Amino acid sequence: ETGVTQSPTHLIKTRGQQVTLRCSSQSGHNTVSWYQQALGQGPQFIFQYYREEENGRGNFPPRFSGLQFPNYSSELNVNALELDDSALYLCASSSYRGRVGELFFGEGSRLTVL
Amino acid sequence: AQSVTQLDSQVPVFEEAPVELRCNYSSSVSVYLFWYVQYPNQGLQLLLKYLSGSTLVKSINGFEAEFNKSQTSFHLRKPSVHISDTAEYFCAAETSGNTPLVFGKGTRLSVIA
Numbered sequence: 001e002t003g004v005t006q007s008p009t010h011l012i013k014t015r016g017q018q019v020t021l022r023c024s025s026q027s028g029h030n031t032v033s034w035y036q037q038a039l040g041q042g043p044q045f046i047f048q049y050y051r052e053e054e055n056g057r058g059n060f061p062p063r064f065s066g067l068q069f070p071n072y073s074s075e076l077n078v079n080a081l082e083l084d085d086s087a088l089y090l091c092a093s094s095s096y097r098g099r100v101g102e103l104f105f106g107e108g109s110r111l112t113v114l
Numbered sequence: 115a116q117s118v119t120q121l122d123s124q125v126p127v128f129e130e131a132p133v134e135l136r137c138n139y140s141s142s143v144s145v146y147l148f149w150y151v152q153y154p155n156q157g158l159q160l161l162l163k164y165l166s167g168s169t170l171v172k173s174i175n176g177f178e179a180e181f182n183k184s185q186t187s188f189h190l191r192k193p194s195v196h197i198s199d200t201a202e203y204f205c206a207a208e209t210s211g212n213t214p215l216v217f218g219k220g221t222r223l224s225v226i227a
Contacts (some may be wrong), residue, residue, distance in 0.1 A: 006124065042218050045215070
């Protein structure tokens with residue numbers, strides 16, 4: 001069984017640039033959630049995709065956007081990068097049966113904005 | 115909205131000593147509770163979970179947590195810690211209705227030899 005994989009693992013951007021982060025979900029999972037983990041903080045929910053549609057969004061501006069593809073992999077796009085966007089971005093996949101799911105996390109993409 | 119509070123940001127403890135990491139949640143409706151562990155430079159791994167039934171849940175590596183509805187708590191305990199338990203521990207909660215998982219700020223457990 002293949003776990004959740006994310007790419008790239010590390011990247012450095014400058015303010016105003018755009019970034020795309022990628023995530024391959026665990027085999028058999030149809031839901032992907034993205035979280036932002038700033039240094040010393042817990043993960044903050046950005047949004048979730050279920051069967052290629054956005055299925056919930058946290059308190060993040062529209063310059064954070066995403067996609068989910070037919071194979072359930074996903075992308076997180078961030079436009080007009082700001083210094084505060086520096087963080088570890090975590091992707092988690094799950095397969096909801098009923099109302100409660102357990103998340104399986106990738107190792108994250110560490111973004112540094114200079 | 116659901117919120118999760120982890121009362122201690124850092125907990126140092128000597129090897130083989132007991133430890134308790136505290137977690138409180140806010141919601142009074144049906145809630146599902148989780149503890150995740152994050153080792154350095156890694157993603158989060160599920161340690162244990164409470165969905166329903168017995169209020170005491172256990173992990174395979176000796177951790178346990180007890181759901182206390184009256185105290186709105188889900189504290190994590192281990193009777194004897196090892197050096198390898200050094201990590202960041204996150205408490206998380208999800209209310210019914212497919213709401214997103216909400217995390218606390220984490221507790222850094224440092225086990226001292």
